[in-house]
Amino acid sequence: MAAKFTYADLAYLESMSMGSNELILEMIQIFIDQLPEFTEGLTAHLGKGDYIALGALAHKAKSSVAVMGMNSLANDLKTLEINAKSGTEKDQYPALVNRFIEQVTLTADELTAYAKTIG
DSSP states (O other): OOOOOSSOOTHHHHHHHTTOHHHHHHHHHHHHHHHHHHHHHHHHHHHHTOHHHHHHHHHHHHHHHHHTTOHHHHHHHHHHHHHHHHTOOGGGHHHHHHHHHHHHHHHHHHHHHHHHHHO
């Protein structure tokens, strides 16, 4: 039975790993290790108004959250990516970045606790 998380859904990761807890643990660790780059980078690019870099980093972060089954957040990042690269709807960027940071921070805590139960 899959663990329950606030934002993540590990069904895809569990099916991809074919039941290998080792692979699940590795993917969780990669996700957690990437978070400072994503959270700090998105915040910095937003603050500097570097929307091209903001869009590029949103694109990179999108795949990581998708693997963790965070589909709503992946859709937010896709919106941020497209809008930032085209310079449209700039008033939405702070909310999208803040939602990303809030959700991945909570998810990292949940995934860390979960990893201890399977590792």
